[in-house]
Amino acid sequence: MTTKLLTALLLGTSILGTTGMALAEDVTLNIESWRGDDLTIWKDKLIPAFEAKNPGIKVVFAPSAPTEYDAALGAKLAAGSAGDLITCRPFDKSLELFKKGNLADLTSLPGMENFSPVAKSAWQTDDGKSSFCVPMASVIHGFIYNKDAFDKLGLKVPTTRDEFFAVLDKIKADGTYIPMAMGTKDLWEAATMGYQNIGPNYWKGEEGRAALIKGEQKLTDPQWVEPFKELAKWKPYLGDGFEAQTYPDSQNLFTLGRAAIYPAGSWEIGLFNTQAQFKMGAFPPPVEKAGDTCYISDHTDIGMGLNAASKHQEEAKKFLSWVASPDFATIYANALPGFFSLNSSPVKMEDPLAQEFVSWRGKCKSTIRSTYQILSRGTPNLENETWVESANVINGTDTPEAAAKKLQDGLDSWYKPAK
Amino acid sequence: MATKLMATKLMAAETRAKRPIRWHVGVFLAPAVLVYTAFMILPLFGTLQLSLFRNIEQSQVFVGFSNFRTLFGDPNWSVNFWNALRNNVWFFIIHMMVQNPIGILLAALLSSPRLRFTAFYRTAIFVPTVLSFVIVGFAWKLILSPIWGVAPHLMDFVGLKSFFTPWLGKEQYALTALSLVSVWQFVGIPMMLIYAALLSIPDEVIEAAECDGVTGMAQFWKIKLPLILPSIGIISILTFVGNFNAFDLIYTAQGALAGPNYSTDILGTFLYRAFFGFQLQVGDPNMGAAIATIMFLIILAGVCVYLFLVQTRLRRYQF
Numbered sequence: 208m209t210t211k212l213l214t215a216l217l218l219g220t221s222i223l224g225t226t227g228m229a230l231a232e233d234v235t236l237n238i239e240s241w242r243g244d245d246l247t248i249w250k251d252k253l254i255p256a257f258e259a260k261n262p263g264i265k266v267v268f269a270p271s272a273p274t275e276y277d278a279a280l281g282a283k284l285a286a287g288s289a290g291d292l293i294t295c296r297p298f299d300k301s302l303e304l305f306k307k308g309n310l311a312d313l314t315s316l317p318g319m320e321n322f323s324p325v326a327k328s329a330w331q332t333d334d335g336k337s338s339f340c341v342p343m344a345s346v347i348h349g350f351i352y353n354k355d356a357f358d359k360l361g362l363k364v365p366t367t368r369d370e371f372f373a374v375l376d377k378i379k380a381d382g383t384y385i386p387m388a389m390g391t392k393d394l395w396e397a398a399t400m401g402y403q404n405i406g407p408n409y410w411k412g413e414e415g416r417a418a419l420i421k422g423e424q425k426l427t428d429p430q431w432v433e434p435f436k437e438l439a440k441w442k443p444y445l446g447d448g449f450e451a452q453t454y455p456d457s458q459n460l461f462t463l464g465r466a467a468i469y470p471a472g473s474w475e476i477g478l479f480n481t482q483a484q485f486k487m488g489a490f491p492p493p494v495e496k497a498g499d500t501c502y503i504s505d506h507t508d509i510g511m512g513l514n515a516a517s518k519h520q521e522e523a524k525k526f527l528s529w530v531a532s533p534d535f536a537t538i539y540a541n542a543l544p545g546f547f548s549l550n551s552s553p554v555k556m557e558d559p560l561a562q563e564f565v566s567w568r569g570k571c572k573s574t575i576r577s578t579y580q581i582l583s584r585g586t587p588n589l590e591n592e593t594w595v596e597s598a599n600v601i602n603g604t605d606t607p608e609a610a611a612k613k614l615q616d617g618l619d620s621w622y623k624p625a626k
Numbered sequence: 627m628a629t630k631l632m633a634t635k636l637m638a639a640e641t642r643a644k645r646p647i648r649w650h651v652g653v654f655l656a657p658a659v660l661v662y663t664a665f666m667i668l669p670l671f672g673t674l675q676l677s678l679f680r681n682i683e684q685s686q687v688f689v690g691f692s693n694f695r696t697l698f699g700d701p702n703w704s705v706n707f708w709n710a711l712r713n714n715v716w717f718f719i720i721h722m723m724v725q726n727p728i729g730i731l732l733a734a735l736l737s738s739p740r741l742r743f744t745a746f747y748r749t750a751i752f753v754p755t756v757l758s759f760v761i762v763g764f765a766w767k768l769i770l771s772p773i774w775g776v777a778p779h780l781m782d783f784v785g786l787k788s789f790f791t792p793w794l795g796k797e798q799y800a801l802t803a804l805s806l807v808s809v810w811q812f813v814g815i816p817m818m819l820i821y822a823a824l825l826s827i828p829d830e831v832i833e834a835a836e837c838d839g840v841t842g843m844a845q846f847w848k849i850k851l852p853l854i855l856p857s858i859g860i861i862s863i864l865t866f867v868g869n870f871n872a873f874d875l876i877y878t879a880q881g882a883l884a885g886p887n888y889s890t891d892i893l894g895t896f897l898y899r900a901f902f903g904f905q906l907q908v909g910d911p912n913m914g915a916a917i918a919t920i921m922f923l924i925i926l927a928g929v930c931v932y933l934f935l936v937q938t939r940l941r942r943y944q945f
Binding site: 298299390391392393394395446447448449450451452453456459460578579583584586587588589590591594595598599602604605617620621 | 700701702703767770771772773774778791792793794795796797880881883885886887888899904905906907908910913
């Protein structure tokens with residue numbers, strides 16, 4: 208019903224848009240997206256803000272269902288009926304569109320200079336020479352904790368690994384709270400909130416990730432095995448029956464106040480703010496020794512590109528430059544706490560938890576998830592295998608060394624780094 | 627009977643006179659044949675064809691049996707394939723050893739004339755069969771959940787808490803647990819088929835047995851069981867086909883990666899991951915089609931064994 212209504216509304220707006228064009232010679236830009244959840248934000252906040260500054264350009268946000276997006280977009284692009292602006296999935300899916308010539312080259316787009324190379328890496332050719340989407344938002348990994356629980360037990364926010372495990376020990380000894388809310392049933396929690404969360408501190412973020420792609424480091428090297436060893440140590444701090452605990456289970460355990468620490472992605476902020484009845488705080492993955500450089504996973508998640516077949520290239524580019532501007536970043540980041548702008552200029556955010564997360568960008572070095580770029584193109588798929596092996600390590604069915612070896616063997620079987 | 631005889635005579639007479647083209651046969655068959663061809667046979671051949679091609683540089687190239695060589699020769703594929711096949715066989719064994727005997731037992735109990743509320747039991751046991759896999763998967767996931775599930779509490783109630791483990795999360799139990807969930811869901815089908823077969827046994831046969839002093843358990847083993855054997859054969863083959871095509875329950879309960887550590891991966895989920903891809907894994911329709919072809923051959927082989935070796939030897943009784 209709602210989809211029907213939505214379609215009707217969208218149809219309505221697009222028809223109105225066209226009539227408007229006929230009358231005032233306005234140009235209408237259509238945005239393809241899978242983020243149906245953001246419809247109101249676009250309609251009420253983002254688009255009016257753009258249109259006010261750019262008379263003569265009308266923008267219509269036309270999302271489709273997330274599961275259908277890639278297929279629907281592919282069909283529309285082939286038929287030539289796709290919108291002018293295309294929301295980009297990170298990495299290979301968008302790269303494929305660029306290679307097919309569906310996405311225009313945006314390397315020289317005004318505004319692209321506002322983004323760091325890490326931010327742009329998700330929408331670049333492998334050599335990093337051409338960019339084809341404007342980065343919109345990223346998600347940051349870290350740990351969210353129950354402030355009330357920490358106050359009650361007199362705990363300090365840990366900054367080093369030893370402190371981290373000392374805190375976990377204290378919570379466990381007290382017994383009121385489950386020390387850490389995480390399960391291994393859905394596999395990806397162990398990999399994404401576990402391995403990719405704490406890993407960058409070991410492999411030194413971008414340095415390690417780039418070396419892995421170049422073939423200079425192997426997953427069996429100590430800096431890639433150590434995070435698995437730390438994960439294995441998490442096991443006693445997880446709740447009873449964590450092997451069958453799903454991702455929503457973990458979320459509920461934490462928001463109901465039954466668990467003290469939640470290995471998190473910043474996308475949880477919106478949900479947790481509405482569900483948790485206690486004060487929350489966040490801390491970045493602890494480092495080895497106090498004073499060490501910290502690294503965080505600041506993973507690029509969503510971007511926007513230009514349909515190469517669009518009839519309104521100039522107007523669309525104007526819009527994309529605006530998307531690359533701090534104005535857009537401020538509105539977007541505040542409307543969706545937890546989805547952080549990738550813009551280099553700092554964005555003012557109201558939400559304290561989101562502020563905490565984004566403040567780490569200032570003191571830590573950013574990287575993206577190690578398995579996403581290039582390394583997950585073959586079979587076996589490194590990302591999926593990392594899910595399985597991270598869960599195995601926590602469950603104790605594989606040793607950290609065995610898990611790392613399996614991953615490297617799988618990667619070696621198809622990936623030959625360019626020498 | 628009389629009309630049938632007349633019709634046969636009439637037809638025989640007509641045949642002798644001349645053989646008209648019997649249009650009606652074709653006309654009556656057409657809808658079924660067309661629909662079946664369009665939706666079953668063509669896609670089947672499409673799949674077989676797809677499995678012989680490979681996508682090289684954005685175009686489909688004929689590669690012969692190369693995909694199958696990859697599937698069986700490349701350890702990255704073959705390990706997963708044999709694991710899925712092994713799990714699938716275990717899935718099938720559990721159904722044969724648990725679902726069908728329980729189905730027969732329930733049917734035997736239901737057909738007992740002294741049992742009251744038969745209609746209620748029959749309906750209650752059959753209801754899960756009509757439920758969606760998604761409902762069954764999620765309901766059982768919740769029941770067995772170590773955090774919110776009723777299973778740990780109920781077991782605590784009778785003092786068996788120490789026997790509770792997070793079954794769906796343990797490599798050694800997950801597949802068996804899911805097989806039993808599937809048994810729970812589908813036990814109604816063998817029950818109904820056997821029940822119908824038991825009801826169709828004429829009273830005269832039973833009465834004759836009673837006159838000869840064959841009653842109770844002996845009557846079941848010596849009279850009824852041989853008479854329902856053909857039905858059991860049909861159920862076995864239905865179970866076989868159903869199990870080797872299974873996918874939904876595993877997918878809803880464990881996800882496409884069929885965790886933990888692929889311990890619940892069956893051919894259906896393996897095919898799904900290969901064909902459609904998963905997360906960052908890009909789908910490979912050609913390899914997927916190769917797996918689908920192997921699944922088809924396995925099922926075909928099973929059905930042939932049944933048709934040519936088992937069914938021809940089953941004795942049928944005419945009453």
